[in-house]
Amino acid sequence: MFSSLNRARSLLSLIRYYSSEVLPQLTKDRYPNIKRGNYAVLTQDHLQYFVDLLGRNRVLNDPSDCETYNIDFIKSVRGYSQCVLKPQTTEEVSKILSFCDEHRLAVCPQGGNTGLVGGSVPVFDEVILSTTLMNKIISIDDISGVLVCEAGCILEELEHALGEQGLMMPLDLGAKGSCRIGGNVSTNAGGLRLIRYGNLHGNVLGVEAVKANGQIIDCLSTLKKDNTGYHLKHLFIGSEGTLGVVTKVVIHCPQKPTSLSLAFFGLESFDNILSTFKRAKKELGEILSSCEMLDAQSLNVVKTHLKLKSPIDDYPYYMVIETSGSNEQHDEEKLNRFLEGVMGDGLVMDGTVTNEPGKMRSIWDLRERITEALMYDGYLYKYDISLPIKDFYSLIPKMIERLGSDATRISGYGHIGDGNIHLNISVPKFRQDVLKKIEPYVYELTSQLKGSVSAEHGVGFRKPPYIHYSKSQNSIDLMKDLKKMMDPNNILNPYKVLPF
Known part of the structure; x- marks a missing residue:
């Protein structure tokens, strides 16, 4: 049941071990144009406050303990924080941020640290605020499909808990075995199911977040419709911890499909991918839940470095199409008929369809483990x-x-x-x-x-x-105004999102 979870955790352990053996260059040296802001330097008095608040075991300040928190997943950046804090409650987060704001200590919020743009690790010596211990599921309403949970919950563990109630997460990522829902919300993560369920701006009903000064903002609405004033939750979805630290999340979760099928296609041209996608939208319609493509180089890297096997021969391009619905026979027939049609018209050269969990997992691994395989290059x-x-x-x-x-x-x-x-x-x-x-x-x-x-x-x-x-100057200026209003001392995830 937890095979993919164990695989993801093993992968994360492997990457962190490898990172400690072959450390990337410090960010400040690789990007010398970035200068440290006018922040305080961590002192023993600061550390003592954190120890008094959290206890010795939830404050890491040994360099070897802090090392993996300073390095991003793909080893592109590395900070040199001397302090990792592990709060368990929103109130502890509030006290930490209030103290850091008062003493001008910069803070880097961090969840599963699976980000790919350097947003979840320090640039210099920022205090790392890890949400990993804030991992409680508060409630699941199987009638409304509403999940309330803390920010440190692992995405795949939420998926399993929801599955027991006949529900599913609207979000699916390759890093689901280690990423945390607070980080997903803070980055507005997209993933494999967006074509069917949309992005998190639509699925998140409410959030609880803590501002830089420690003020707790409770927007934990569990209602599908709540049209009272400004939708403040959207300030925190996608702001990457620069406006506040997300501590709790409310998500609307769809029913878990009882029928799931997966197709893997080989194609000769990208134009054929476009035509096949157009046909899939028309002919698979309401059961189409995912549509992915990869080129030959992407498939070759997982075959070469991870020794994964493709179920079909070699082609310049590949597609993965997933369908999910409530009638297994109907859905399987529909997908098989679609495959026969696109192959008969010469759009797809070869393909396979399966609804066996093991075979579907093997196909998804070809797509989801590409980043892991590329790191071996x-x-x-x-x-x-x-x-x-x-x-x-x-x-x-x-x-x-x-x-x-x-x-x-x-x-x-x-x-x-x-x-x-x-x-x-x-x-x-x-x-x-x-x-x-x-x-x-x-x-x-x-x-x-x-x-x-x-x-x-x-x-x-x-x-x-x-x-x-991608953004006009007026839009960037408005973003800067929001940042200044909500975090006037610029302690939250500095050097991120907004131009330096």
Whole structure:
């Protein structure tokens, strides 16, 4: 039952162990243009306050204990925090932030630390506020489908708990075995089911959050309709911990499907992917729950480094299509009929359909473990971008032409159903000259195509200088005004989201 959870935890342990053996360069050295803000330096008096509040076991300040919290998942950035705090209640978070605000200590909120844009780790020596011990499920209403839980709950554990009540999470991510729901909400994570269930702005009914000064904002509405005044919850969804620390979440959860099927296709061209996707929307309609694509390089990397096996022969492109409904025979017939049609018309060259859990898990592993496999190449420049669907794959050939032999591998995969492409460029080790070839060029191309520089991973540390490619100056100025109003001393996740 918990095989994928155990796999994800083993993966996270592996990555953290590897990170400790081969430490990435400190962020302040890799990005020397970023200067530390005018914050206090942690003292013994500060540490003593935290120990008195939380107890010795929930305050980490040994460098070896803090190390893994300072490094991001893909080893692209590294801070040097000397203090990790592990509160268990909203009230403890409130007291921590109030103290840090008064003493001008910068704070980096952190959940599962599975982010890919450097938003969940310190840039310098910020105090790390970990939500991992805030992991209680408060209630599940199986009639309304409303889940209330603390921010530190692991996504996959929520999925299992909901499943026992005939419900499911509207969010599904490759990192579900280790990511935390508070981090998901704070980054407005998208994932594999967005085409069916939408993003978290639509599924989150309410949040509880703590402002920089320690004030608790209770927006824990459990109502589907609550049209009283400003929707304050949206300030915290996607703000990446810069406006407040999310401590509790209310999520509307759909019924768990009783019928689930998965198809894996091989295709000769990206144009055929577009045509197949269009057909899937028309012919699968209400049971279509996920539509993913990956190119040959993406599949090759999991086959090479993770020894996973593909159920079909080699092709330039692949699609994963999931259907979910309430009538197994009807849904299976519909998907098989769809496969016969797209193969008969020459859109799909080969394909397989299954509803066996083990086989479905094996197919999803081919898609979900690509990032893990790419890390074996060396250093990974990773870009999460939204584009008009017709231009979905257009960046990959342009980057291959631009980088040539500088890159070990350039690949693309992602959510064709919502236009979110993951561009991956791997090299043996980080090189500043390669980075300069990629940025800002990749964001300029994205802007020219009327895309977004961030689709679902947030802005974090790595994208603030490029946010203007997707947001107008007036919009950025309004965001800065909100930040100044809610966090006047700029202690919450500094150097993130907004231009430095």
